[in-house]
Amino acid sequence: MQAGLDLYPTRGASEQILERSDRVVFGSRELESPYGLQPNQVDSYEKNGFLIFPDFFAPQEVDLFLNEFYRLGRAPEMQEREELIREPDGNVVRSIFNQHKFSDLFDRLSRDHRILDKVTQLLGSPAYIHHGRINIKPANKGKSFPWHSDFETWHAEDGLPNCRVVTGWIMLTSNNEFNGPLYLLPGSHKRFVSCAGKTPEENYKNSLRKQEYGVPSSGTLQKLVAESGVVGAYGPSGTLVFHEGNIMHGSPDNISPWPRINLMFVYNSIENGPVDKPFGAAKPRPEFLRCTDISPLVPLDNTFL
Amino acid sequence: MQAGLDLYPTRGASEQILERSDRVVFGSRELESPYGLQPNQVDSYEKNGFLIFPDFFAPQEVDLFLNEFYRLGRAPEMQEREELIREPDGNVVRSIFNQHKFSDLFDRLSRDHRILDKVTQLLGSPAYIHHGRINIKPANKGKSFPWHSDFETWHAEDGLPNCRVVTGWIMLTSNNEFNGPLYLLPGSHKRFVSCAGKTPEENYKNSLRKQEYGVPSSGTLQKLVAESGVVGAYGPSGTLVFHEGNIMHGSPDNISPWPRINLMFVYNSIENGPVDKPFGAAKPRPEFLRCTDISPLVPLDNTFL
Numbered sequence: 001m002q003a004g005l006d007l008y009p010t011r012g013a014s015e016q017i018l019e020r021s022d023r024v025v026f027g028s029r030e031l032e033s034p035y036g037l038q039p040n041q042v043d044s045y046e047k048n049g050f051l052i053f054p055d056f057f058a059p060q061e062v063d064l065f066l067n068e069f070y071r072l073g074r075a076p077e078m079q080e081r082e083e084l085i086r087e088p089d090g091n092v093v094r095s096i097f098n099q100h101k102f103s104d105l106f107d108r109l110s111r112d113h114r115i116l117d118k119v120t121q122l123l124g125s126p127a128y129i130h131h132g133r134i135n136i137k138p139a140n141k142g143k144s145f146p147w148h149s150d151f152e153t154w155h156a157e158d159g160l161p162n163c164r165v166v167t168g169w170i171m172l173t174s175n176n177e178f179n180g181p182l183y184l185l186p187g188s189h190k191r192f193v194s195c196a197g198k199t200p201e202e203n204y205k206n207s208l209r210k211q212e213y214g215v216p217s218s219g220t221l222q223k224l225v226a227e228s229g230v231v232g233a234y235g236p237s238g239t240l241v242f243h244e245g246n247i248m249h250g251s252p253d254n255i256s257p258w259p260r261i262n263l264m265f266v267y268n269s270i271e272n273g274p275v276d277k278p279f280g281a282a283k284p285r286p287e288f289l290r291c292t293d294i295s296p297l298v299p300l301d302n303t304f305l
Numbered sequence: 306m307q308a309g310l311d312l313y314p315t316r317g318a319s320e321q322i323l324e325r326s327d328r329v330v331f332g333s334r335e336l337e338s339p340y341g342l343q344p345n346q347v348d349s350y351e352k353n354g355f356l357i358f359p360d361f362f363a364p365q366e367v368d369l370f371l372n373e374f375y376r377l378g379r380a381p382e383m384q385e386r387e388e389l390i391r392e393p394d395g396n397v398v399r400s401i402f403n404q405h406k407f408s409d410l411f412d413r414l415s416r417d418h419r420i421l422d423k424v425t426q427l428l429g430s431p432a433y434i435h436h437g438r439i440n441i442k443p444a445n446k447g448k449s450f451p452w453h454s455d456f457e458t459w460h461a462e463d464g465l466p467n468c469r470v471v472t473g474w475i476m477l478t479s480n481n482e483f484n485g486p487l488y489l490l491p492g493s494h495k496r497f498v499s500c501a502g503k504t505p506e507e508n509y510k511n512s513l514r515k516q517e518y519g520v521p522s523s524g525t526l527q528k529l530v531a532e533s534g535v536v537g538a539y540g541p542s543g544t545l546v547f548h549e550g551n552i553m554h555g556s557p558d559n560i561s562p563w564p565r566i567n568l569m570f571v572y573n574s575i576e577n578g579p580v581d582k583p584f585g586a587a588k589p590r591p592e593f594l595r596c597t598d599i600s601p602l603v604p605l606d607n608t609f610l
Contacts, residue, residue: 140523144558177482178535183560218445222562230483230561252557253449255488256535257527 007162008155010194011280015217017224018192022163024049024244026124026269035117045122049189049247052233056114056240057170061304065263066172068105069134072096083288085208087138095135095208097288099263106132108302110265115168116299118242122166123269126296130154130165130266130274131289134172137180137261142254144180145211147221149193150266151245152214153207156199156280158290163192164272165245169264173237180254182233182241188224188248199281204289216248224248270294312467313460315499316585320522322529323497327468329354329549331429331574340422350427354494354552357538361419361545362475366609370568371477373410374439377401388593390513392443400440400513402593404568411437413607415570420473421604423547427471428574431601435459435470435571435579436594439477442485442566447559449485450516452526454498455571456550457519458512461504461585463595468497469577470550474569478542485559487538487546493529493553504586509594521553529553575599 007021024046029039037045045051057065073093078084083097099106109115110129119127137143150167154160175181193216200206203213216224233241243249245266254260273294278284312326329351334344342350350356362370378398383389388402404411414420415434424432441447455472459465480486498521505511508518521529538546548554550571559565578599583589 140526144560147560177537178488178557180557183483218562221445225562232482250560252483252485252560255449255452255555255557257523257530 006279008152008192008194008279010152011156011197011199011213012194013196015196015220016194017220018194020163020190020192020246024189025122026164027121032121033113033117035113036121037118042121045242045244048186049244050184050186050233051242052235053240054235055238057238058305059238062172062238064105064304065109065170066261068103069096069099069172069261069263072099072102075102078102082286092138093136095133098132099134100129100132100265108300111297111300112302113299115240116297119166119168119267122242123164123267125269125271127267128270128291128294128297130158130160130268130291132265134261134263136259137251137254139179139254139257139259142180142260143210144253145251146215147248147250148211148214149246149248152193152195154245155278156214157203157278157285159274159276159278159284160268160272161275162272163246164269165266167243167245167264167266169241169262171235171237171239171241172261172263173259174235175239175260175262176234176258177232178256179258179260180251181260182249182251184231184233184243185224185228185248186231187228189244189246191224192246193220193248201282203281204285270296311584313457313497313499313584315457316461316502316504316518317499318501320501320525321499322525323499325468325495325497325551329494330427331469332426337426338418338422340419341426342423347426350547350549353491354549355489355491355538356547357540358545359540360543362543363610364543367477367543369410369609370414370475371566373408374401374404374477374566374568377404377407380407383407387591397443398441400438403437404439405434405437405570413605416602416605417607418604420545421602424471424473424572427547428469428572430574430576432572433575433596433599433602435463435465435573435596437570439566439568441564442556442559444484444559444562444564447485447565448515449558450556451520452553452555453516453519454551454553457498457500459550460583461519462508462583462590464579464581464583464589465573465577466580467577468551469574470571472548472550472569472571474546474567476540476542476544476546477566477568478564479540480544480565480567481539481563482537483561484563484565485556486565487554487556489536489538489548490529490533490553491536492533494549494551496529497551498525498553506587508586509590575601
């Protein structure tokens with residue numbers, strides 16, 4: 001796809017807070033599927049930029065997902081792939097990207113009516129997956145991750161033109177106030193922080209570990225927090241969360257004895273596929289982070305149990 | 306004072322979880338002063354190892370304390386003293402030790418009937434101050450501090466023979482779930498984790514920044530947490546907290562835009578002054594961390610307002 005107007009200029013000489021150009025909710029407020037969102041849930045997403053559904057999946061389902069994650073981490077065919085990321089100090093698996101491409105179970109999960117019907121309602125179109133990820137923040141030593149908007153990177157480095165993207169994620173372990181949970185700034189998805197600093201080549205090799213470009217200054221963060229406060233995304237394992245692509249979020253380190261394991265799918269509208277030349281980097285990120293196949297996901301009725 | 310039997314051997318070849326040898330509460334359960342603790346508060350301290358009094362000091366009092374802290378940080382006579390600790394990356398004051406020795410206001414605060422009557426009730430004797438400290442965990446970049454028992458260090462490196470010591474501290478800014486608060490393991494004060502590893506010389510020069518000796522293994526921490534869970538010490542500015550010297554605690558980093566500033570006094574029983582040869586180090590720490598003047602504090606009726 002060719003790039004049009006850049007609605008969200010970023011990675012320039014100076015930082016600015018811009019207003020969001022896109023709607024937040026592209027679809028209908030009204031329930032269109034038995035698995036869709038109620039009007040008050042859509043309103044809450046519109047206003048706050050996220051939705052949390054505690055206990056959405058049963059413990060037995062979560063066990064299946066966890067076991068499948070561990071299986072993938074050990075699978076011979078995964079060992080040399082760039083989708084599998086290990087801890088710097090050892091052999092332990094830290095992340096697996098695009099779990100839905102290597103696992104029938106995760107493929108089915110990614111298209112589960114219970115998730116996908118909500119996603120397509122918010123996006124107002126069919127969706128495809130920009131990328132997926134399962135991530136461990138290990139007990140005792142998991143590191144903090146700085147404040148950022150995902151969409152800022154996806155626009156700058158991947159070429160998603162519009163902010164019409166939502167991340168759906170499942171807590172595979174409890175996310176609590178002690179194990180390095182996601183902190184969200186409610187309503188921050190309505191601002192776009194145009195970040196200072198030219199993107200280096202192959203920035204993704206560093207940014208997946210510790211983001212340095214696309215991070216707002218402490219003064220800007222303070223302004224956003226003064227408007228919004230901070231909310232922690234907490235819940236028991238099995239909790240489903242949606243957060244709008246542009247919501248500002250970060251997470252502290254994990255000094256607790258509980259690992260934090262989350263499974264994510266980044267759902268983008270099929271009308272918002274990546275353009276060839278990204279808006280804030282010389283070259284787009286590789287295919288495993290920036291899927292160029294925008295074929296719509298076909299929803300499935302799953303019975304995992 | 307000469308050392309007797311070592312009730313809490315630590316810094317040896319291997320880690321062990323020992324039972325506490327000392328009582329937790331040495332004084333009376335019954336209210337003996339209008340500023341003392343109620344029986345249920347004493348029971349809660351005995352069981353959990355801490356007490357939290359939200360809004361104990363008025364905002365105007367907190368302002369006085371904060372301003373006095375800032376004044377001390379700028380005071381010419383403080384600039385070259387070892388009691389004043391700066392951030393490694395600049396000139397900003399991170400801690401001031403023994404604030405009560407340099408400030409009439411903090412001296413009066415340390416002896417305030419409202420605090421001291423509770424302390425002497427818990428200790429069952431008059432008290433003196435082992436050391437005092439005001440500490441900033443700065444916004445955006447404050448670092449985590451590993452799990453530890455204060456008493457383990459005070460016994461090993463300072464020579465306090467018995468666990469008959471309580472820290473009273475005041476939140477000078479809000480301590481919330483986002484700004485790197487203290488996490489406590491309720492009930493952990495009834496165990497003593499005998500930690501592995503011989504104390505290096507002048508360990509305090511490193512341990513005040515990042516403790517490495519006297520830190521339990523992740524396996525031990527997991528055991529303690531399984532017994533107790535974790536509690537965050539949260540409250541608005543002006544909150545008063547007491548925590549028993551041996552309670553296990555740690556704190557995560559502060560990625561929030563809110564600095565966390567706390568003022569502490571370590572109250573030790575005058576019957577528990579430091580022995581000459583500490584129990585787990587070749588030489589005791591310096592006087593500014595280990596007060597050898599055990600003259601009892603004389604309580605004061607203060608009106609800061």
